[in-house]
Amino acid sequence: MINRKYNGFLDVEILNLKFPNPLILAAGILGLTAPLLKRVVYSGAGGVVTKSIGLKSREGYPNPTIVDLGYGLVNSMGLPNPGLKMFIEELEELKGLKVPLILSIYAFSEEELMTMGKIISKLKAVSAVELNVSCPHVGGISEIGKSPELVKSYVKTLKDNLSNKPIIVKLTPNVSDITSIAMAAVNGGADALTAINTVKSMVIDIETGKPLLAGVFGGLSGPAIKPIALRCVYEITETLDVPVFGCGGVETARDVIEFIMAGAVAVQIGSAIARRGLRVFREISIELKRFLELKGFKSLEEVRGLAHRR
Amino acid sequence: MKNVRRPVEVEAVVEENFKIKTFLFKDKLCFKARPGQFLMVWIVGVDEIPLSISRIGDLCSVTVAKVGEATEAMHRLKVGDRFYIRGPYGNGFREGGGYVAIVAGGIGLAALLPLVERLNASNCKIDVFIGFRSKSDAFWVDKLTGFINGKLTISTDDGSLGVKGLISEVFRGYVKNFKPRYDMIYTCGPPAMIRQVFQDCKKMNYKVQASLEAYMRCGIGICGSCCLGPYRVCSDGPVFSNNQLTKMSELGIYKRGPDGLKIPI
Numbered sequence A: 001m002i003n004r005k006y007n008g009f010l011d012v013e014i015l016n017l018k019f020p021n022p023l024i025l026a027a028g029i030l031g032l033t034a035p036l037l038k039r040v041v042y043s044g045a046g047g048v049v050t051k052s053i054g055l056k057s058r059e060g061y062p063n064p065t066i067v068d069l070g071y072g073l074v075n076s077m078g079l080p081n082p083g084l085k086m087f088i089e090e091l092e093e094l095k096g097l098k099v100p101l102i103l104s105i106y107a108f109s110e111e112e113l114m115t116m117g118k119i120i121s122k123l124k125a126v127s128a129v130e131l132n133v134s135c136p137h138v139g140g141i142s143e144i145g146k147s148p149e150l151v152k153s154y155v156k157t158l159k160d161n162l163s164n165k166p167i168i169v170k171l172t173p174n175v176s177d178i179t180s181i182a183m184a185a186v187n188g189g190a191d192a193l194t195a196i197n198t199v200k201s202m203v204i205d206i207e208t209g210k211p212l213l214a215g216v217f218g219g220l221s222g223p224a225i226k227p228i229a230l231r232c233v234y235e236i237t238e239t240l241d242v243p244v245f246g247c248g249g250v251e252t253a254r255d256v257i258e259f260i261m262a263g264a265v266a267v268q269i270g271s272a273i274a275r276r277g278l279r280v281f282r283e284i285s286i287e288l289k290r291f292l293e294l295k296g297f298k299s300l301e302e303v304r305g306l307a308h309r310r
Numbered sequence B: 001m002k003n004v005r006r007p008v009e010v011e012a013v014v015e016e017n018f019k020i021k022t023f024l025f026k027d028k029l030c031f032k033a034r035p036g037q038f039l040m041v042w043i044v045g046v047d048e049i050p051l052s053i054s055r056i057g058d059l060c061s062v063t064v065a066k067v068g069e070a071t072e073a074m075h076r077l078k079v080g081d082r083f084y085i086r087g088p089y090g091n092g093f094r095e096g097g098g099y100v101a102i103v104a105g106g107i108g109l110a111a112l113l114p115l116v117e118r119l120n121a122s123n124c125k126i127d128v129f130i131g132f133r134s135k136s137d138a139f140w141v142d143k144l145t146g147f148i149n150g151k152l153t154i155s156t157d158d159g160s161l162g163v164k165g166l167i168s169e170v171f172r173g174y175v176k177n178f179k180p181r182y183d184m185i186y187t188c189g190p191p192a193m194i195r196q197v198f199q200d201c202k203k204m205n206y207k208v209q210a211s212l213e214a215y216m217r218c219g220i221g222i223c224g225s226c227c228l229g230p231y232r233v234c235s236d237g238p239v240f241s242n243n244q245l246t247k248m249s250e251l252g253i254y255k256r257g258p259d260g261l262k263i264p265i
């Protein structure tokens, strides 16, 4: 059990939102319904990000949609979601959640984004919006995240149509220079960034000689991408003074510390739930606290960005 | 590793009735499966779907009702053909002793047969209540008769076999005036049936283990497709007990489609 003191030890304030610990549920992991999101919060998450929601519903790709490689997962879910209007039902149920609720959204056009921004402005349950411009297996979305011009323009459109809610932009690692994309997002009005979404990849079934995933391409997540994600967080925070949520391969407290040392304010956790279950949040909290005590750190803030020292 | 898709070869095909076939295969991990666990079965080029393990042993099996594209493709498989599996997944049934009742609807029997076999081997007394739409939908009646030492009650919607009526109602009528109490009620079948059985059992303070269904993608508890109440059917279930069932207000009322939209049942 997490006691009071220990909670205070790990809490972080980002964008004027209070996270009781820096372990946030990543987008697209279990985030489709209110009861499941609540359960993740009861399991000890410091915040939750919903599944990425679009203006209209999407069925996603047919199965198989996931491959477990042992060192990571490749998924091509294809952004299945019930659409914003229907998802509002779930969000209504989430009012009064004890931790920040971040609504992940995507849009195929700026018109869609405009409409969504206006609707979301009215949703009390939503603490912040994470704009997904980085899903590698859905055509029309991954392209946005690779172009600094499009990223800036999309973020600005959302900013102009969203009142009173901070905007987080979730970046793709599938670019040659992530800092330029990060900069474009900030110039468009992003208040924070999440790095990274999955790494574009594929799996071949050698029995049939065909791509295994029904959607052909997928996104690699889990331990395999942690070094990539760390590098991205480090590069971004080296040049920009913007809160960055580290995401990719976090499975243990050591991983969290690495991300915070690289400059992240908090981390998001996804694939680790497949291996460690929902206990992962509480367990990492305990491990984190032990690490800080052992090393004599009084807060996570003291650890943040240590890797940038020269 | 159980998450890796592995090919298995069809060793035999049993035609159970006009729309249900059983496919037997060998697999080391399934050999160690618990009754009530399931596999993600991939029919290459078609789909990957969850199917209960309907026999556990040197030969294992899945028993498949033809309802759509993937199950139709499955039905075309012949001896020597291959399909892929990953798993076993899920918790499976908890086996207790004493006097138990099995309440099954149609293909739901597939998840329950290995359990009946185990309970029988451990000298449980077992009563079975099984409902089919009609006589032509019935299967495994002889098998069950061989396995159980208690009472076998069959019902059909049209009365063409056994008692006429829904098995949940037949069961309620029976258990209401039943003197020795059951130590456990195991159930699997259509969600509306399970809802009814659970509500009746709850009123009578009976312990229930129900195996449930939901749309599945990952099977490993991260995508959220298979949620029912606060639970993931793939990894918190598929077998749930009283406390958990109470928290699933939507059970038998609506299910979620691939897009997460609610579909009335």
Ligand SMILES: Cc1cc2nc3c(=O)[nH]c(=O)nc-3n(C[C@H](O)[C@H](O)[C@H](O)COP(=O)(O)OP(=O)(O)OC[C@H]3O[C@@H](n4cnc5c(N)ncnc54)[C@H](O)[C@@H]3O)c2cc1C
Residues within 6 Å of the ligand: A063, B038, B047, B048, B049, B050, B051, B052, B053, B054, B062, B063, B064, B065, B066, B067, B068, B069, B070, B071, B072, B107, B110, B111, B212, B213, B214, B215, B216, B217, B238
């Ligand atoms: C844990 C579990 C165990 C099951 N065990 C058996 C079994 O032993 N024998 C058996 O015949 N059936 C079983 N089913 C149901 C079986 O998975 C569906 O009948 C099958 O997926 C239908 O696929 P289709 O393409 O033939 O039909 P479709 O036309 O695609 O669909 C028919 C219905 O099947 C369901 N379905 C389709 N795809 C999926 C999916 N990926 N996950 C879950 N449901 C789906 C949907 O409710 C749909 O309405 C089980 C389901 C679950 C969740």
Ligand SMILES: Cc1cc2nc3c(=O)[nH]c(=O)nc-3n(C[C@H](O)[C@H](O)[C@H](O)COP(=O)(O)O)c2cc1C
Residues within 6 Å of the ligand: A026, A027, A028, A029, A051, A052, A073, A075, A077, A079, A104, A132, A135, A170, A196, A197, A198, A220, A221, A222, A223, A225, A247, A248, A249, A250, A268, A269, A270, A271, A272, B222, B223
């Ligand atoms: C099954 C699955 C579904 C995902 N869905 C989304 C999504 O809808 N939106 C999004 O921005 N990221 C999505 N992601 C990416 C994760 O949020 C995260 O960026 C990535 O998995 C890396 O973190 P991890 O290694 O902790 O999983 C998904 C990842 C997985 C494995």
Ligand code: FES
Residues within 6 Å of the ligand: B215, B216, B217, B218, B219, B220, B221, B222, B223, B224, B225, B226, B227, B232, B233, B234, B235
């Ligand atoms: S099928 Fe993905 S969580 Fe159950």
